[in-house]
Amino acid sequence: MRSGVFTTPRPAPGRRAPALAGAGVVVFALPVFLVGNFPLGGWALAAVLWAAGEALGVWLARIPSGADHLAKSGIVALAMAFRGIGVMVILLAVTVGNKPLGVAAVIVYAFAYTLSLGISLLEYFTAEGGRDGRPG
Secondary structure (H helix, E strand, O other): OOOOOOOOOOOOOOOHHHHHHHHHHHHHHHHHHHHHHHOOHHHHHHHHHHHHHHHHHHHHHOOOOOOOHHHHHHHHHHHHHHHHHHHHHHHHHHHOOHHHHHHHHHHHHHHHHHHHHHHHHHHHHOOOOOOOOOOO
């Protein structure tokens, strides 16, 4: 492993490819649920949570952040953390109340989130970065 992999500044990865990949997982899970006779409510819950989480992420990305906007940066950071926590609380509550429905939703959401995270990491670590974090 190269020594500068974790120390080289890079630009933040884009949001479009990870979001589309996660949405693709949710869309392609629908035929699997229909053919496999899995609880369709679990798929619907995962789809709604995925869409709501992405919509919140898009809204938060529009809020100015950085050294010039420290208060707003803190709010964005907390909101991003609570976005994930909120999804987990909802999925846990549904799973406790209706195990097949909750497990189905967790599986779809987990696959979508994992693919989205993987693509974000791939974009980040394959980007060329200079000292200021800009490409090239």
